Amino acid sequence: MLGIQYFKADSSTFVIKTVNGRVRKTGKGLSFFYNVATASIVAVPVSAQEAPFIFKLLTADFQSVTVQGQVTYRVAEPEKMAEMLNYSLKNDGSSYVSEDPLKLSDRVIRIVQSIVQNKVQTAGLREALKLGQSLVALLKAQLQEDSPLTALGIVLLDVSISAVQPTPETARALEAEAREAILKEADDAIYDRRKSAVEQERTIKEAELQTELSVQQKEQEIEESRILNERTLQRGKVETERERLQAEIAAETQRKEFVTLNSENSRQQADAEAYAITERMKAFRELPVENLKAMALTKMEPEQLMAMAFESLAQNAGKIGELNITPDLFGQIMKKAVRTS
Numbered sequence: 001m002l003g004i005q006y007f008k009a010d011s012s013t014f015v016i017k018t019v020n021g022r023v024r025k026t027g028k029g030l031s032f033f034y035n036v037a038t039a040s041i042v043a044v045p046v047s048a049q050e051a052p053f054i055f056k057l058l059t060a061d062f063q064s065v066t067v068q069g070q071v072t073y074r075v076a077e078p079e080k081m082a083e084m085l086n087y088s089l090k091n092d093g094s095s096y097v098s099e100d101p102l103k104l105s106d107r108v109i110r111i112v113q114s115i116v117q118n119k120v121q122t123a124g125l126r127e128a129l130k131l132g133q134s135l136v137a138l139l140k141a142q143l144q145e146d147s148p149l150t151a152l153g154i155v156l157l158d159v160s161i162s163a164v165q166p167t168p169e170t171a172r173a174l175e176a177e178a179r180e181a182i183l184k185e186a187d188d189a190i191y192d193r194r195k196s197a198v199e200q201e202r203t204i205k206e207a208e209l210q211t212e213l214s215v216q217q218k219e220q221e222i223e224e225s226r227i228l229n230e231r232t233l234q235r236g237k238v239e240t241e242r243e244r245l246q247a248e249i250a251a252e253t254q255r256k257e258f259v260t261l262n263s264e265n266s267r268q269q270a271d272a273e274a275y276a277i278t279e280r281m282k283a284f285r286e287l288p289v290e291n292l293k294a295m296a297l298t299k300m301e302p303e304q305l306m307a308m309a310f311e312s313l314a315q316n317a318g319k320i321g322e323l324n325i326t327p328d329l330f331g332q333i334m335k336k337a338v339r340t341s
Helices: 078-084 104-120 132-144 168-286 289-298 302-315 327-340
Strands: 004-008 013-019 022-028 031-035 039-045 049-058 064-075 154-166
Touching (some): 013 031, 039 078, 064 104, 064 132, 104 132, 154 168
Antiparallel strands (some): 004 031, 049 064, 064 154
């Protein structure tokens, strides 16, 4: 039959069939015959769609950054989408009348770009390069409720930010700065390590010096104790020597006193004997010689008397004519001499 065609949609396409301006059928995966002269078909895909994006934006300090990511969404209210955009099919039942379905991803990306741009423009370069997760959270918060996507009947399923990158020149400058910072950190780490080593060495030296000082103090205490003991011993020896010297001095003093006393006694005795001899000699000078001889003879031994007699004989030998001396006289004298010896 002329003008009658068959339409069949898959399960991910929501179909709205209208005849003469009235809705006849709605639903997913419908199939029916229609009259191209009176019927109109609207086909809205309701499956999840992905829209990758790359934005070149300026930061608050006028540096260019590139934000790269992807948005995943689907049409949750196809009837609202059909009211906002033209999803009507041509008479062939396969192609759309307008380009609205093809530009849906662009609409979604522009909405995402507006939100991302507002955020990036308020941040500096270094802060913007760290906004990856913050942008994800911001997009999810602003695109879920009361957003332009809600007016189109679209639900956000997921959003991801894969990279936030500066220009190559800026990246090289940041790399150089970061490299210098890393080198500086390495130098600081080496300095800190050397400083720590020096501090530890100083601690060890201080401990060694403290130990040496303690040893020296102990040795000094021992030396002082030894010197004190030696001084005490020396003092004891000095005291002993002093006592000995004092004892010797006292003994010498006593000896001196004894000698002096003995000398005085001897002098007095000599004086007494000299006085006695003087008096005796004085008496002898006054006595006649005969009396003195008589006194001397009274105290002599017989032998001495005989010697005196012989001496007188010898002195008067010229006056003596003849003298006879018997052997018996000498025999008696010799026997007495032998007994005496």
